Amino acid sequence: MVTLTPIEKSLLVELRKDARVTVSSLAYKLGITRATVTNMMNRLEERKVILGYTVLLAHDDSLEEIRAVTLCDIDTRMTQQVIRRLRDFLEIQEICATSGVWDLYLALECHSLSDLDKLLHGISSVNGINKIQTHILLSRMEN
Missing domain, CATH: 1.10.10 (Arc Repressor Mutant, subunit A)
Incomplete structure (x- = not known):
C-alpha cells in the first residue's frame, strides 16, 4: 500500500x-x-500512483462501445497465472479480486457484440478459469 x-x-x-x-x-x-x-x-x-491521464467524454451513444462486466470463478492456486494471461486482452479495462462466490471482476469494453463474443471465448479458455458470468451494461444512470 x-x-x-x-x-x-x-x-x-x-x-x-x-x-x-x-x-x-x-x-x-x-x-x-x-x-x-x-x-x-x-x-x-x-511509484505507479499516477498511471496516466485521460479524457472524459460527454455521454454520446455514437461514441459508446459495448461495455460488460464479467465475473470469474478461478482455481485460486493459479491466480497469478490467470491474471497475467488476462492482462493480454486489451479489451479488459480493469481486473479486481472480489469476495463472495466469484473470485475476479473484469470490466470489459468491445467495439461490437461479435468482438465481445470472441473476447468471452478467449477469457473462458484461459487455463485456471472454471466458469464465467457476463452482464452487458445497457445504460448509465445519471445523478
Whole structure:
C-alpha cells in the first residue's frame, strides 16, 4: 500500500478535477513551487500512483462501445497465472479480486457484440478459469 503525504493527496484531488490543469495553476492552488509540483508528479508516476491521464467524454451513444462486466470463478492456486494471461486482452479495462462466490471482476469494453463474443471465448479458455458470468451494461444512470 502506498502512503501519500497530505500535499500529494491534495495534488491528486486537483488532478482528478482536471488532469489538464497547468503546473502553474497547481502550484498556486497548493501553495508550492512549480518545480515541486513537477517533481511530485514525476515521483507519483514512478511509484505507479499516477498511471496516466485521460479524457472524459460527454455521454454520446455514437461514441459508446459495448461495455460488460464479467465475473470469474478461478482455481485460486493459479491466480497469478490467470491474471497475467488476462492482462493480454486489451479489451479488459480493469481486473479486481472480489469476495463472495466469484473470485475476479473484469470490466470489459468491445467495439461490437461479435468482438465481445470472441473476447468471452478467449477469457473462458484461459487455463485456471472454471466458469464465467457476463452482464452487458445497457445504460448509465445519471445523478
